[in-house]
Amino acid sequence: MNRDLLMEIYHRLYSAFGPQHWWPGDGPVEVMVGAVLTQNTNWANVEKAINNLKQAECLDLASLNRISVDELAVLIRPSGYYNVKARRLKALVEFICREFSCRVEDMEKVETYKLRERLLGISGLGPETVDSILLYALGRPIFVVDAYTKRIFSRHRLCFEDVDYQELQCQIMSSLDPDVGLFNEYHALLVRLGKEYCRKTNPNCLGCPLNGL
DNA sequence: TGCCAGGCCGGGT
């Protein structure tokens, strides 16, 4: 993929929308929880679930490790798929507690792609969730691909509609310098653009900052 | 009312 084109897109989005201040949420644990809860789900619903967790003072590894799956499911109900997501959250928390003594800081010593593989081994964590955790919770230079990224890029004929996740990620990352700040803002801006101009149906291209690329 | 949202898994071909 062409580096200049990728940067042109980035600058257009940044000019149009400004900084997005991602991830919306405080600290690595809240970010990781949000990454799981937002799977195929509107962020507004995720916020309700996260507020429930805060209210119950359960938004930390020790509490999440202590409460039952069913108790957790009740708290995260507004985020949808609450039974599967409760299991996925427990699996993630158990992983961190088992492999890193419940200390997020201890994950720092693992090389990024090694850690990526280990996170992908957790049932319920796929590439987007894992990459979101790596980039936004752990500050690793990993580009997050999502449905909007594919839709936007394919509609601008920069990739195929059904492009493989890894394939698109590799193409993008091999064309850019590994810059956490850039990757952070770029993905957030793509989501912002997607919400306003590149939904599944009703693609209103009028006023889209990428017009005439 | 129906469709969509910052996916992923497991079972079937």
Added chain:
DNA sequence: ACCCGGCATGGC
């Protein structure tokens, strides 16, 4: 190697 149903809430 694909393809698909299931998982579920809340907003427009």
